[in-house]
Amino acid sequence: MSRNTxxxxxxxxxxxxxxxxPLALGLGDHKEEPFAGADGExxxxxxxxxxxxxxxxxxxxxxxxxxxxxxxxxxxxxxGAGVLAYYFxxxxxxxxGEQRALEREAGSAPAGAAGKxxxxxx
Numbered sequence: 212m213s214r215n216t217x218x219x220x221x222x223x224x225x226x227x228x229x230x231x232x233p234l235a236l237g238l239g240d241h242k243e244e245p246f247a248g249a250d251g252e253x254x255x256x257x258x259x260x261x262x263x264x265x266x267x268x269x270x271x272x273x274x275x276x277x278x279x280x281x282x283x284x285x286x287x288x289x290x291g292a293g294v295l296a297y298y299f300x301x302x303x304x305x306x307x308g309e310q311r312a313l314e315r316e317a318g319s320a321p322a323g324a325a326g327k328x329x330x331x332x333x
Contacts, residue, residue: 233239268327274280
């Protein structure tokens with residue numbers, strides 16, 4: 212197994228542990244909505260500190276339901292993942308293309324030129 216494969220497996224294991232451990236350890240069991248998100252936590256903290264707080268602005272678009280909000284968030288995540296996958300695929304393709312071009316150049320070089328240095332002396 213190569214070093215990169217080991218690193219990738221380790222990273223995958225860490226991500227899985229980060230997703231499963233909070234559920235397995237029962238973190239958030241004392242709350243009504245244990246994994247509601249940072250927005251809800253911030254709003255409740257602000258209303259505890261300053262009950263009469265008025266927000267500075269309102270959202271441009273308020274989805275009609277939580278399901279639609281979740282769907283839009285998932286769509287945003289999928290689009291972001293697609294852009295990242297395209298970028299990394301493009302970089303890998305360019306790197307592979309450059310490597311193939313260098314291999315072709317090395318394969319088509321004259322036989323006598325391989326043993327000479329830059330100053331013409333072997």
